[in-house]
Amino acid sequence: MVFAIKATGSSKKDLKVKTHSSVKYKTADDVLQLTYTHPNGTTPAYISSASNKDLLVPVSGYDAALRWWAPSIDENGDKRVLINGLYLVRGASVSGGSVAFTGDIDATTDIQVNLPDDITSITWNGQDTGTLEFKKPNIKFTEDLSKAQWKYSSAFPETDPAFDDSKWTTADHESTYSITVPETLPVLFADDYGYHTGNIWFRGTFDGSSEVTGLNLTCMSGSGSAWSARGSTKAQLLGADNQNISSIISWKVQGNVGGEDLPGTVRGPYNEGSLYGEREG
Known part of the structure; x- marks a missing residue:
């Protein structure tokens, strides 16, 4: 490299x-x-x-990089410290010349830090640091789960025609940054709207007509994708005998919360999912 x-x-x-x-x-x-x-x-x-x-x-290397964190220690997010060795760092705060880290470990580990000169000590979950010893939690189920009362909710409420997508990004670009030229407009490439990782949702609305019998989508995706695509090069309504119908589709697109303006800068873009439960918490 x-x-x-x-x-x-x-x-x-x-x-x-x-x-x-x-x-x-x-x-x-x-x-x-x-x-x-x-x-x-x-x-x-x-x-x-x-x-x-x-x-x-x-x-x-990859495994070591997953253990590096850069939490902010000021309100503006301009001043950060580096800490390595932990499964998850939830936050960091400064008091005097000490930084208090909070988070989780999944194995006994040492901590490596890179700090400003005015920071002279650190704590982890309120304790002085040294080698952090991991103790496997003792989890016991006190109930027969086969007899428990279970509840569920739809994982994809976006598929409901009545779903409220008013706060989604309007997909109305007439030009693209991509080297791939779309066959129809507007541009339906997720990256053009600031969504670069994770699941992508596209919702299109049009004036209903008995002439419309289907939708023709030509999709593109990365090598690690399933059919759920990164965008479409063509989107057309179809009528009888698969003939194209000249009807305007208004598109909305949704990816991870904030797009390129991540709310959680410490854990980065791959931590920000785009499914409904991930977006809404």
Whole structure:
């Protein structure tokens, strides 16, 4: 893998990199390039210069990357700390020179942190830190679940024609950022409306007519998708003998809450699902 950073001003003359020998680096044409293979754990790369702030680049393998968190410690979300080793970090708050972390672990683990100079201590769930010991919870069922009273609700209320989609994003773009040119308009590519991961919902409404007998959709998706597609290149109403009907469809689209403006920046876009229960809590 390659990670590149553009150096500007006088900083490009005095860049220094301190890291493991497995991470190679070079500077050319004002660009610092790190070349590496993802390790099993995390290999830090410290980049410094006399004229700019130092930069820490944690080079992590997939499993290790899942254990890195960057919770905010100020109201604006501009100041963050790095903590590694935990299954889930729910939050962080500062009091004096200490950061109090809250969250969950799923195994006995040590904590690794990267903190500002004015932070001198941390706590985890109200306790002083060291090695965090995981104790498997003792869960006992006191009731015969086969005789319990169960309730359920529909997982997909969006399929109900009376569903309220008034707060969904209106899909009315006449042009796309995609290299794929749609055959019909408006554009029905989820990415054009700020939804890039997870499930995507499209709802179309039109003036009903006895002439309409079907809908022709030509869909596209990623290699990991099922039929539930990332968008459609063609959407047309059909009549008798599958003839196209010139009737306008008004489209709405819905993905993860907030789209590109995630409400939960710590856990990132892959934590934000798009199903009804995930959106509504």
